[in-house]
Amino acid sequence: MRLRGTKTSVISTNGGLGDQLWDLGGARPSLDLNFAHSKDLTDATTGSNLVDFTRASSGTYVGSDGLIKTATTNEPRFDHDPTTGESLGLLVEEQRTNLTPYSRYESTQWTFVAASLGASTKAAIDGATVTAFLANASTGAHRVIRALSGPYTAGTAFTFSLYVAKPANSDIRGIIVRLRTAVGGQSVSIAVTDNGENSTYEFNASAPFGASPPPAITSGSFSAVPVGNKWTRISIVTQVSSVNTNYTQWDIGFSTALSSDTGTGTANSELFIDAVQLEAGSFPTSYIPTTSSTVTRAADVASISGSNFSGWFNESEGSLYTAASFIGAVSQTSFIAQAALNSANYISMYRDGSPQRLTARVVAAGVDSAFFYTTASAIQADVEYRNCVGYKLNDFAATSNGAVPAGDLAGNVPTGLTTLGLGGSPYTSSVPLNGHLRRLTYWPARLPNETLQTITQ
Numbered sequence: 001m002r003l004r005g006t007k008t009s010v011i012s013t014n015g016g017l018g019d020q021l022w023d024l025g026g027a028r029p030s031l032d033l034n035f036a037h038s039k040d041l042t043d044a045t046t047g048s049n050l051v052d053f054t055r056a057s058s059g060t061y062v063g064s065d066g067l068i069k070t071a072t073t074n075e076p077r078f079d080h081d082p083t084t085g086e087s088l089g090l091l092v093e094e095q096r097t098n099l100t101p102y103s104r105y106e107s108t109q110w111t112f113v114a115a116s117l118g119a120s121t122k123a124a125i126d127g128a129t130v131t132a133f134l135a136n137a138s139t140g141a142h143r144v145i146r147a148l149s150g151p152y153t154a155g156t157a158f159t160f161s162l163y164v165a166k167p168a169n170s171d172i173r174g175i176i177v178r179l180r181t182a183v184g185g186q187s188v189s190i191a192v193t194d195n196g197e198n199s200t201y202e203f204n205a206s207a208p209f210g211a212s213p214p215p216a217i218t219s220g221s222f223s224a225v226p227v228g229n230k231w232t233r234i235s236i237v238t239q240v241s242s243v244n245t246n247y248t249q250w251d252i253g254f255s256t257a258l259s260s261d262t263g264t265g266t267a268n269s270e271l272f273i274d275a276v277q278l279e280a281g282s283f284p285t286s287y288i289p290t291t292s293s294t295v296t297r298a299a300d301v302a303s304i305s306g307s308n309f310s311g312w313f314n315e316s317e318g319s320l321y322t323a324a325s326f327i328g329a330v331s332q333t334s335f336i337a338q339a340a341l342n343s344a345n346y347i348s349m350y351r352d353g354s355p356q357r358l359t360a361r362v363v364a365a366g367v368d369s370a371f372f373y374t375t376a377s378a379i380q381a382d383v384e385y386r387n388c389v390g391y392k393l394n395d396f397a398a399t400s401n402g403a404v405p406a407g408d409l410a411g412n413v414p415t416g417l418t419t420l421g422l423g424g425s426p427y428t429s430s431v432p433l434n435g436h437l438r439r440l441t442y443w444p445a446r447l448p449n450e451t452l453q454t455i456t457q
Contacts, residue, residue: 283328369411
């Protein structure tokens with residue numbers, strides 16, 4: 001049986017506690033933050049808001065209608081699947097900067113090459129109206145261009161993303177995306193199925209593409225994700241090499257030719273382009289709108305501390321359940337949740353940077369009491385993982401997604417814990433979730449191993 005964070009109202013015959021997860025746990029928890037269901041910070045057990053949340057900027061998220069919304073400074077973002085509308089929970093992201101000024105078309109800031117504005121219009125990803133770009137009736141390169149802002153660091157991964165869509169009668173069959181520098185450029189060819197508004201966008205491995213200088217963009221560095229209303233978000237991950245340290249512009253070519261941007265334009269060779277973003281990092285994050293300059297979205301920080309923490313936490317024994325998903329499956333440590341005093345005393349559920357598996361860890365006075373990999377294989381992006389760690393003196397266990405719990409029958413419990421980090425660690429800002437925290441539930445008792453397995457199925 002698979003539990004999703006959005007299902008809370010089913011009353012089973014196990015205990016009749018009024019919530020499916022509570023029934024399966026066999027007891028009422030002392031804390032239950034069901035973000036995907038409630039879409040707020042309220043604890044379902046007490047009815048109180050115990051969470052301190054900050055973000056020193058605005059941020060965007062996907063609303064239940066599939067449109068991009070904007071949350072103000074210090075307002076949490078409760079995200080949704082852009083295609084299905086499913087509630088995904090609390091969005092927690094690291095700080096990122098969009099290095100593309102004028103991320104949406106601006107007539108005096110975007111440059112055309114054998115292209116112009118077309119006649120077709122469409123509702124944009126945020127509900128505004130955008131106009132299509134038209135490949136002019138000539139044979140040759142058809143492009144739109146925008147200058148970029150640095151800084152860039154050699155060896156650093158960057159992700160370039162944009163939203164594209166086609167009018168119903170569009171003749172566009174190929175798109176070329178390039179990041180250019182003073183000494184060369186990196187490009188990727190994208191094949192477009194000839195299916196009007198329902199077109200798909202695929203990495204075109206058969207067409208010439210690559211980098212000068214390397215590294216070349218590969219299929220593993222490319223993604224095309226449908227996001228609703230016939231829009232697709234295309235993302236490309238690349239690196240600045242040691243001799244290629246300054247991207248100066250991007251250009252997006254589009255034409256009736258499948259493998260290039262040099263086809264002959266027609267009256268119907270239109271393409272919608274919106275929300276262009278270049279950010280340092282190896283996966284795309286939520287859209288950061290810009291106008292005349294680059295814009296930084298601050299990190300999301302959520303925690304529970306003080307009496308809001310001590311009121312539900314049991315130092316001697318307990319069981320911590322989380323349901324979460326990750327935006328990018330990349331080689332970095334990402335904390336789902338951590339109850340901690342400092343780096344020597346904590347209880348954590350996190351994704352290890354290497355070997356990229358989910359991990360439960362209990363540390364007391366700087367010594368590991370329990371350290372478990374709770375998944376057998378590398379985690380995947382945008383997949384829900386349900387995890388639980390139980391702790392008690394000389395009695396620890398943890399599991400994910402219904403696996404037989406790993407156990408350890410020796411070790412102390414950490415003492416003096418004061419804070420719970422949600423989607424991060426309370427003592428370091430370098431390990432954000434970069435994903436969605438759907439639910440976090442805590443029982444002030446060490447649940448039996450069979451129960452840990454059942455509630456994570």
